[in-house]
Amino acid sequence: MITLTIDGRQVSVPPGTTVLDAASWLGIRIPTMCHVPGIEAAASCFLCAVQIEGRRTLSPSCAMPVAEGMVVATGTEDVRTARRMALELLLSDHAGECVAPCAAKCPAGLDIPGFVHALATQGIATGDTRQAMQVIGRHLALPGSLGRICPRLCEQACRRCDLDQGLAIGALHRYAADRDRAAAVPYLPPRAPATGRSVAIVGAGPAGLAAAWYLLQNGHACTLFDTHPLPGGMLRYGIPAYRLPKDALDAEIAGLRALGAEFHMSARWGEDFTLAALRQVHDAVFVAIGAQNAQGLGCPGEGHALPGVGFLEQLAQGNPPPLGSDVIVIGGGNTAVDCARSAVRLGARNVRILYRRGRQEMPCLMEEVEAAEAEGVHVDLLVAPLRLERQATNLLLTCRRMSLGEPDASGRRRPVPVEGSDFVVACSTAIAAIGQSVERALAEREGLRITAWGIAAEARTLATNLPGVFAGGDAVLGADLAVRAVAAGRISAASIHQYLTGQAVTGEPAIAGIAMQPVDDAERAAIFRAIERAGRVRSPGIPMERRLAGFDEVEEALPDADAAREARRCLTCGCRKADCCLVRSLATEYGVDMYRFAGQRRRFSQDLSHPEIVYEPGKCISCDACVRIAAAAGEELGLATIGRGFEVAVAVPFGKPLSEGLRHAAQRCAAACPTGALALRTARACDCAE
Ligand SMILES: Cc1cc2nc3c(=O)[nH]c(=O)nc-3n(C[C@H](O)[C@H](O)[C@H](O)COP(=O)(O)OP(=O)(O)OC[C@H]3O[C@@H](n4cnc5c(N)ncnc54)[C@H](O)[C@@H]3O)c2cc1C
Ligand code: SF4
Ligand code: SF4
Ligand code: SF4
Known part of the structure; x- marks a missing residue:
């Protein structure tokens, strides 16, 4: 020895x-x-x-x-540096994408190909969407609500946009959630044994609800405190029912209750309890109070205008204020469009949105603006309010025309007043919907550090300056998007779990990933080679008379056949071995800069000729493992490393197809391949050797 x-x-x-x-x-x-x-x-x-x-x-x-x-x-440090460098060199010409482009753009990082695949292969045909809900639930809480209202940044990045139209991703996760809700026993994730630790969550909006969803799964008790009578935050008291019916939201909240969440409603932080008191009773606190305060018009007479979120809240509580027949809404975002569409439904005859920038600059989905216009709302662009006065029963709003100047800090073109263009409009009600702000004074009074727009929290962990206190959602970002609030809830839950279990608080692990940017025409042709063009399905909408007569949901659920057709349009992009690729996991472990030596990369191509495996040469790192396995298995032709330098690749000798080179050893080669170059055909199969 x-x-x-x-x-x-x-x-x-x-x-x-x-x-x-x-x-x-x-x-x-x-x-x-x-x-x-x-x-x-x-x-x-x-x-x-x-x-x-x-x-x-x-x-x-x-x-x-x-x-x-x-x-x-x-x-040693030398060894680690050499390994890091070896990985960076291997990745320098890699033609692959770890994560599908759609998933990379979803702020919550939803595994879109994963859940769509579950729907396409099993969920829709059997009516059992549990598997899809399981995949969704790993990254996204409230998928039914978000499927209805999310601006769907993912769809704009869908690869199919280059062929025909992006996949209807939001409609599909809404479909999965609605189907699950209708099941005899809706999906609930497993819950770890109780840890005996408790978390107080201040604010039961999407951020707070999402935090509870993940903390409860880890066995921590969660109590949510909220000033409103019912949970849901802006999803309940802001967004009107014609976009998000409250029974859909209630069903998702029922899931949280079933997991064990406790709710203390009509309890206001700053009046009914303090942060210090919560910290004494609970082991950690998550502050998710949103951006609930309406901003004023910032012009003389602003007090005559109804605050947009106040109006929507009254509406949600069933007692909307009388509006009269001529309603002016000032603002260009979601709140403004929701106020205008609600005013139409409440019977106002002339509803007009005034926005100080152009249509392109409106911070809401263009589909929403178009829907408002179809319902009779008039959108008047490049107009800013100067003064609001009451005259008898009417209001007089003096406005000034604007033109568009250079882009400002937000990247949108700055409105510039046009001198001498003032004009006056009369209305029965003016609604100010120009933004919401965070109650920063309260947070500061309670010892939390603040920023110009919200509570200060560390970006990766969402930890605040107070030990054991975390913050997220609109409360940190200022008025933003529900999907980002839900993502913040999940991130904070990961940090809080680390905090409660005595680990270093580092937030969610950052997993290395590489993307193909840009994809050229030849690669696009390779990707779409076997794909037929097919336009996306549209959610059916209710007839206009029903739309105008009340608050029924405008966009109906996808019928089963349409959902199946849409799910089948998904190309299941991303790497088949994303979860078990050795290069990726080592790149994560060694903190590799994926693009450090990025230069000209290899072209993406795909060999689908083998019945068991798929070969993507651009991901091959020439490790030779498959060549040696094929030889050891006694393959007649086997594989060989062919070409030189940049063009080097593994191939079957004499230009023969892969099916002839690998008659017996294909699965072993795919299992041993350390990257996604050789993978089982079974989509998203994790065929790593471990
Ligand atoms: C009219 C409108 C339309 C919108 N449309 C869209 C859309 O189409 N798509 C989209 O993605 N986003 C939309 N948004 C934005 C989205 O609703 C928010 O980004 C999201 O709700 C933020 O979630 P949150 O949990 O951080 O805060 P919130 O939803 O605001 O929830 C905060 C919660 O904290 C509670 N709270 C506040 N202060 C206290 C206190 N002192 N004590 C106790 N509880 C307190 C509140 O009652 C509330 O329940 C819209 C917002 C509005 C107002
Ligand atoms: S939450 Fe929004 S961005 Fe994410 S997958 Fe759903 S629709 Fe797309
Ligand atoms: S085709 Fe499917 S996986 Fe590919 S980008 Fe579109 S939704 Fe994502
Ligand atoms: S196993 Fe074969 S295909 Fe995979 S990286 Fe190594 S040489 Fe390339």
Whole structure:
């Protein structure tokens, strides 16, 4: 036996053992990508490099036999730097995308191809959407509500936009949630055994509800405190029922109650309780009070205008104020459009939105503006209010025309007043819907640090300056989007869990990922080669008379057949091995800069000729593992490394198809391939060797 020392520990192994294997006897993991147990070493990836005392350079441990008295160090800074560099070089020309482009754009990082695949293969046909809900629930709470109101940033990034039209992603997760809601036993995620720890959540809007959804799953008790009588935040008291019916929201909140959430409603932080008192009773606090305060018009007479969110709240509580017949809404965002469309439904005859910038600059979905116009709302652009006065029963609003100047800090073109363009409009009600702000004074009074727009929280962890107190959603970002609030709830839950279990508070793990930017015409052709053009399905809308007569939901659910057709349009982009790719996990472990040496990358192409596996040569790192496995398996043709330099690739000799090269060893090759270059055809199968 030969005795050597690895990382300060002695081990005796038979002669001929490699340093890599000797280390594994000690339980020391040395990373390697090209090593295949039982097959001769290739020493090509250099990831297994170690420092051997007395040698000037690092040595590949997979090809280095042990020697008596050898002293090996496997994790020195030099070794780590060499591994990081080896990975960065391997990735420099990688033609792959770890995450589908749609998922990369969803602020919550929803696994879109994953849940759509679950719907397409099983959920829609059987009516059982539990599997889809399980995939959705890992990243996204409240999928039914968000499917209705999210501006769907994901759809704009959908690869199908380059072929026909982006997938109806929001409508599909709404479909999954609505189907689940109708099931005898709706999906509930498993809950870990109770930890005995409790979290107070101030604010039961989407951020607070999402935090509870994830904390409860980890076994922590959650109590939500909210000043309103019912939970939901702006989803209940802001967004009107014709976009988000409250029974859909209630069903999602019922799921939280079933998981064990407790609600203390009509309890106002700053009046009914203090942060200090919560911190005494609970082990951690999440502050998610949103941006609930309406901003004034900022002109003389602003007090005559109804605050937009106040009006919508009264409406949500069933007692809308009388508006009269001529309503002017000032603002260009979601609140303004919702106020105008609600005013139409309440019977106002002339409803006009005044916005100081252009249509392109309106901070809401264009579909919403178009829907408002179809319902009779008139949108008057490039108009700013100057003065509001009461005259008998009417209000007189003096306005000034604007033109568009250079872009401002928000990237939108700045409105510039046009001198001498003032005009006066009369109305029965003016509604100010120009924005909402956070109650920062309250937060500051309670010892929280604040920023210009909300509560200060560390970006990755959402920790505030007070130990054990976290904050997120609109309360931190200022008035924003529900999907970002839901994402903040999940991130804070990860941090709070770390805090409660005595771990370092680092937030969710940041997983390395690479994307193909840009995709050129030849690659697009390769991606769409076998794909038929098919326009997206549209959610059916209720007839206009019903729209105008009340607050029934305008967009109906997708019928089963349409949902199935839409789900089948998904190309399941992203890497089949994203969750088990060794390059990606090592890149994450070693803090690799994925684009450090990025230069000209290889072209994306796909070989679908084999019945069991898919080959994407642009992801091959030439580790040679498949070549050696095919040879060891006695494949007649097998594989060979062909070409030179940039063009080097694994292929079947003599230009034969993959199915002839790999007659028996295809699955083994796919399992051993350290990247997504060779993968099982089964979409999203995790075929890693572990
Ligand atoms: C009219 C309108 C339309 C919108 N449309 C869209 C849309 O189409 N798509 C989209 O993505 N987003 C939309 N939004 C934005 C979205 O609703 C918000 O970004 C989201 O609700 C923020 O979630 P949150 O949990 O951070 O805060 P909120 O939803 O505001 O919830 C905060 C909660 O905290 C409670 N609270 C506040 N202060 C206290 C206190 N002192 N004590 C106790 N409780 C307190 C409140 O009662 C509330 O329940 C819209 C917003 C409005 C107002
Ligand atoms: S939450 Fe919004 S951005 Fe994310 S997948 Fe759903 S619709 Fe797309
Ligand atoms: S086709 Fe499917 S996976 Fe690909 S970007 Fe569109 S929604 Fe995402
Ligand atoms: S295709 Fe073969 S050579 Fe290329 S990375 Fe995968 S296993 Fe290695």
